[in-house]
Amino acid sequence: MTTGYQLKRADFIFKNQNDWEEILSKNIIRNPQDLINDLISSELKGRGGAGFPTGLKWKLSAEAVNDTKYVICNADEGEPGTFKDREILSKVPFKVLTAMAVCGHVIGAKEGYIYLRGEYFFLRPELNKAISEFDYYCREINFDFTIRIFMGSGAYICGEETALFESMEGKRGEPRNKPPFPSSSGYMGKPTVINNVETLAHTYTIFKYGAKRFYDLGVQYSRGSKLFSVSGDTPKPGIYELELGMSLSDFVDEFGDGDTKAVQVGGASGFLVPRKRFGETVIGFQGKLTGISLPTGGSMMLFNSSRSMFNVLDNYLEFFREESCGQCTPCRVGCQQLLNGIKAVKRGEKNAMYLDKLLRLTETMQYTAKCGLGQSIANSFSSIVENFREEMIY
Amino acid sequence: MEKTLKITINGVTVEIEQGTSILEAARQTGVIIPTLCYHKDLCVAGNCRVCVIEIAGQKRLAAACATPCEEGMEILTNSFKVRNSRKHIIELLLSEHNADCTRCYKNGNCELQKLASEYKIVTQDFIRLVESKNYTIDMFSPSIVKDDSKCIRCQRCVRTCAELQGVNALTVAYKGDQMKISTFFEKSMMDVVCTNCGQCINHCPTGALVEKNYIEEVWDAIADKNKHVIVQTAPAVRVGLGEELGFEPGIRVTGKMVAALKRLGFDAVMDTDFTADLTIMEEGTELLTRLKGVLVNHDPEVKLPMATSCSPGWIKYIEHMYPDYLDHLSTCKSPQQMFGALAKTYYAKARNLNPETIVSVSIMPCTAKKFEANRPEMHDSGYRDVDYVLTTRELAIMIKQAGIDFMKLDDMHYDRLMGESTGAGVIFGATGGVMEAALRTAYELVTGREVPFENLNIIPVRGMEGVKEASVKIENPLKEWAFLDGVELKCAVAHGLVNAKKIMDSIRSGEANYHFIEFMACPGGCLGGGGQPIPTSPEIRRKRTEAIYAEDAGMPLRKSHQNPEIVKIYKDFLIKPLGEKSHHLLHTHYSARKRF
Numbered sequence: 008m009t010t011g012y013q014l015k016r017a018d019f020i021f022k023n024q025n026d027w028e029e030i031l032s033k034n035i036i037r038n039p040q041d042l043i044n045d046l047i048s049s050e051l052k053g054r055g056g057a058g059f060p061t062g063l064k065w066k067l068s069a070e071a072v073n074d075t076k077y078v079i080c081n082a083d084e085g086e087p088g089t090f091k092d093r094e095i096l097s098k099v100p101f102k103v104l105t106a107m108a109v110c111g112h113v114i115g116a117k118e119g120y121i122y123l124r125g126e127y128f129f130l131r132p133e134l135n136k137a138i139s140e141f142d143y144y145c146r147e148i149n150f151d152f153t154i155r156i157f158m159g160s161g162a163y164i165c166g167e168e169t170a171l172f173e174s175m176e177g178k179r180g181e182p183r184n185k186p187p188f189p190s191s192s193g194y195m196g197k198p199t200v201i202n203n204v205e206t207l208a209h210t211y212t213i214f215k216y217g218a219k220r221f222y223d224l225g226v227q228y229s230r231g232s233k234l235f236s237v238s239g240d241t242p243k244p245g246i247y248e249l250e251l252g253m254s255l256s257d258f259v260d261e262f263g264d265g266d267t268k269a270v271q272v273g274g275a276s277g278f279l280v281p282r283k284r285f286g287e288t289v290i291g292f293q294g295k296l297t298g299i300s301l302p303t304g305g306s307m308m309l310f311n312s313s314r315s316m317f318n319v320l321d322n323y324l325e326f327f328r329e330e331s332c333g334q335c336t337p338c339r340v341g342c343q344q345l346l347n348g349i350k351a352v353k354r355g356e357k358n359a360m361y362l363d364k365l366l367r368l369t370e371t372m373q374y375t376a377k378c379g380l381g382q383s384i385a386n387s388f389s390s391i392v393e394n395f396r397e398e399m400i401y
Numbered sequence: 402m403e404k405t406l407k408i409t410i411n412g413v414t415v416e417i418e419q420g421t422s423i424l425e426a427a428r429q430t431g432v433i434i435p436t437l438c439y440h441k442d443l444c445v446a447g448n449c450r451v452c453v454i455e456i457a458g459q460k461r462l463a464a465a466c467a468t469p470c471e472e473g474m475e476i477l478t479n480s481f482k483v484r485n486s487r488k489h490i491i492e493l494l495l496s497e498h499n500a501d502c503t504r505c506y507k508n509g510n511c512e513l514q515k516l517a518s519e520y521k522i523v524t525q526d527f528i529r530l531v532e533s534k535n536y537t538i539d540m541f542s543p544s545i546v547k548d549d550s551k552c553i554r555c556q557r558c559v560r561t562c563a564e565l566q567g568v569n570a571l572t573v574a575y576k577g578d579q580m581k582i583s584t585f586f587e588k589s590m591m592d593v594v595c596t597n598c599g600q601c602i603n604h605c606p607t608g609a610l611v612e613k614n615y616i617e618e619v620w621d622a623i624a625d626k627n628k629h630v631i632v633q634t635a636p637a638v639r640v641g642l643g644e645e646l647g648f649e650p651g652i653r654v655t656g657k658m659v660a661a662l663k664r665l666g667f668d669a670v671m672d673t674d675f676t677a678d679l680t681i682m683e684e685g686t687e688l689l690t691r692l693k694g695v696l697v698n699h700d701p702e703v704k705l706p707m708a709t710s711c712s713p714g715w716i717k718y719i720e721h722m723y724p725d726y727l728d729h730l731s732t733c734k735s736p737q738q739m740f741g742a743l744a745k746t747y748y749a750k751a752r753n754l755n756p757e758t759i760v761s762v763s764i765m766p767c768t769a770k771k772f773e774a775n776r777p778e779m780h781d782s783g784y785r786d787v788d789y790v791l792t793t794r795e796l797a798i799m800i801k802q803a804g805i806d807f808m809k810l811d812d813m814h815y816d817r818l819m820g821e822s823t824g825a826g827v828i829f830g831a832t833g834g835v836m837e838a839a840l841r842t843a844y845e846l847v848t849g850r851e852v853p854f855e856n857l858n859i860i861p862v863r864g865m866e867g868v869k870e871a872s873v874k875i876e877n878p879l880k881e882w883a884f885l886d887g888v889e890l891k892c893a894v895a896h897g898l899v900n901a902k903k904i905m906d907s908i909r910s911g912e913a914n915y916h917f918i919e920f921m922a923c924p925g926g927c928l929g930g931g932g933q934p935i936p937t938s939p940e941i942r943r944k945r946t947e948a949i950y951a952e953d954a955g956m957p958l959r960k961s962h963q964n965p966e967i968v969k970i971y972k973d974f975l976i977k978p979l980g981e982k983s984h985h986l987l988h989t990h991y992s993a994r995k996r997f
């Protein structure tokens with residue numbers, strides 16, 4: 008049992024947002040550089056899953072020279088097993104709006120957009136109400152920042168930031184080539200900060216309690232707390248705010264049903280961790296903590312021994328086959344080959360060695376796919392096939 | 402001077418300009434990186450991933466076409482990782498591709514096939530996907546055949562249709578495994594805004610988009626003893642055909658082409674350049690008549706600017722996109738259709754042939770000409786004016802099939818009656834050529850003097866700029882054109898429909914005040930046409946252009962009205978430009994089409 012990586016509950020995100028007016032008016036008169044420094048010293052990293060340092064992101068956009076810049080809140084929460092952003096937007100929308108406005112102040116943007124997942128259409132009326140209240144206050148304090156909602160249409164790929172820009176520009180949601188990165192050329196080719204809903208909510212915590220308070224949570228390289236969407240074979244599914252840097256065995260002790268066979272960390276594009284590796288797996292960002300450390304968008308799916316890992320993988324691959332934008336070869340064709348491949352092995356049309364060929368293919372997909380989606384399919388495929396090979400074959 | 406960067410490619414340090422992509426840098430230093438979705442004419446897509454390379458220190462591979470060089474980059478284009486990945490990608494593409502190569506029209510001229518050959522993909526490890534997808538082939542269009550089973554989704558056609566042509570007939574539909582290149586509501590290419598320009602064919606790396614070919618039909622006609630098969634060759638064919646038959650781009654093969662056509666068995670080989678000259682006579686007169694209508698009679702029915710009507714891609718474009726401007730189009734038919742109408746009337750009479758027995762074939766750099774020949778408007782001879790249209794590529798196929806050693810042929814001359822031409826007719830093949838030819842004749846007609854440009858070369862309308870402008874001031878005209886004294890004739894030239902759109906929008910907004918505009922659907926004009934040899938690139942088109950102007954410069958006669966066969970046809974048959982016979986045979990009107 009690893010020590011020092013215990014599960015610790017935290018309670019910041021959903022705690023009272025009633026002081027948003029104060030937070031906003033206090034911070035939009037602060038020096039942008041100080042705000043950036045706060046974020047940098049808090050070591051907040053993006054909570055969408057990729058873990059890019061938020062302070063650096065804001066800094067790069069602030070340094071970009073352009074009269075027009077944008078702040079975008081990525082609320083295209085589409086990763087299977089993730090449902091935290093929905094909760095944030097319905098419970099504490101003002102935290103997100105405030106954070107967007109402060110970001111606008113920092114980088115010099117006058118407009119912000121919330122890219123709302125198509126399936127979250129039902130959130131729109133309440134969110135619009137919050138936005139108009141927010142707008143009213145901004146005008147009252149003479150702060151020029153307008154927030155609008157842009158409705159997505161239900162494509163998973165539009166959660167990828169550059170595909171999201173394309174979608175907002177009225178084009179087909181296909182990821183762009185990078186570079187250029189959003190900080191220099193994002194929405195409409197303008198410098199853009201695009202942050203996940205939860206990331207923005209955390210910046211609110213930092214503005215409110217200071218960077219130190221946030222930094223003191225979590226462990227080295229993985230500071231702060233994080234929302235986890237817990238689902239699957241668990242007696243208590245739901246959303247939990249936990250400090251980063253807990254061991255997976257602690258997590259399973261808390262949330263498992265006593266028969267947990269594996270946990271899918273980070274949704275369909277994340278990794279599957281089998282029981283034997285629970286102890287050595289720490290949930291956090293890069294940096295060798297102990298054994299494996301896994302970044303995560305916050306999705307934790309627990310599977311008990313009644314689940315067929317073949318079915319789990321089959322389900323993920325079907326999802327990816329359909330949700331790939333289809334533009335790049337490794338992702339479009341690769342997904343089809345992986346799905347058809349495991350089925351062929353299961354049916355005995357291809358021998359077990361074919362799985363190794365597919366594993367090598369996932370490496371190629373990881374190296375060559377144009378965007379994060381295609382690159383990350385390898386994660387779930389290889390972690391499931393390597394750990395549950397016999398379930399793929401028999 | 403741009404800043405330069407130092408990078409190493411496969412261990413060799415090179416200096417390159419900042420902003421250069423890794424692909425370009427490699428090419429400059431003699432390292433070949435394979436590509437599929439990349440094309441010099443188009444924006445970078447970076448979606449096929451065949452050009453992936455390894456950058457030291459990075460776990461992931463980068464697409465060479467889409468990644469700019471950075472100072473100190475160490476690039477490997479043939480590492481273990483690169484080779485394996487690239488091979489995988491080719492295998493994946495093949496698994497999704499109808500690789501029935503021996504039965505493919507593009508067999509031997511397919512970029513995917515070439516890559517498969519280079520990487521020696523001889524096994525079939527991955528599961529074949531193409532069979533389960535129930536693709537249908539769209540062959541309703543008389544110009545273009547679209548076979549999705551051969552598509553590799555590189556989107557070159559989509560980018561061509563959008564960026565070069567601004568037509569957007571082809572777009573991406575669906576996502577994931579269902580993703581495909583399609584049209585509005587998946588209608589046939591025949592029923593959408595497609596202008597049949599064929600640029601998508603020129604840019605397609607595989608056999609997914611090809612011309613509808615009429616090779617067998619023409620062979621059958623030649624073999625039929627009861628048919629008199631005549632052929633016309635468009636100006637741009639003579640500067641492109643050689644590329645298909647072993648010559649470098651930019652070599653003129655006029656005489657060899659005529660010789661080859663005679664060997665193929667055509668009963669008469671004549672020249673579309675002749676009717677290009679005729680077009681100048683008709684269109685030039687029409688322009689002057691319109692100028693008179695507007696400047697003297699102030700007739701609101703007469704529309705200026707007048708737009709050329711030689712390019713059938715442009716015609717279909719204006720029918721779809723600017724139908725309210727159709728009366729700005731010259732009523733002249735294209736040279737191909739003028740030739741067709743005369744072949745079964747004037748030529749038949751002169752040679753004492755029953756027009757019913759004449760099969761009229763044309764060799765065009767163009768796929769839209771196939772559609773044009775098929776138009777209901779084009780039956781003024783009482784028969785279908787042009788029976789079969791072959792592209793430059795199809796002609797090359799026939800020459801190869803006939804076992805003709807093209808390089809060794811001696812030059813031959815076109816047959817009489819409709820085979821004589823001037824330099825003015827030849828330059829129809831290049832952007833700006835119709836304008837230049839028209840000015841050479843119209844100016845002289847009006848003033849009695851040669852157009853005031855050195856050696857008749859009207860340089861402002863030449864070249865590859867998308868929109869070109871020129872003006873000619875008319876001074877001391879002949880008495881009957883006195884109303885034009887002091888008038889500055891304002892002209893514009895556009896090639897590539899995306900540029901045509903710019904001019905049309907400026908006309909619509911009232912910004913532009915041109916008198917006469919030349920529109921060509923394809924980049925570079927006909928020499929960059931959708932029926933020309935593949936590959937195409939700005940460089941290749943530039944070489945073809947030089948060849949066209951060299952042909953013009955070498956002609957003894959360079960003004961359409963000097964063509965003796967033109968003089969003869971007006972004397973013997975047409976009587977005068979815009980006369981009754983001309984009106985019946987050489988002019989037409991077009992009508993509006995829907996915009997989807």
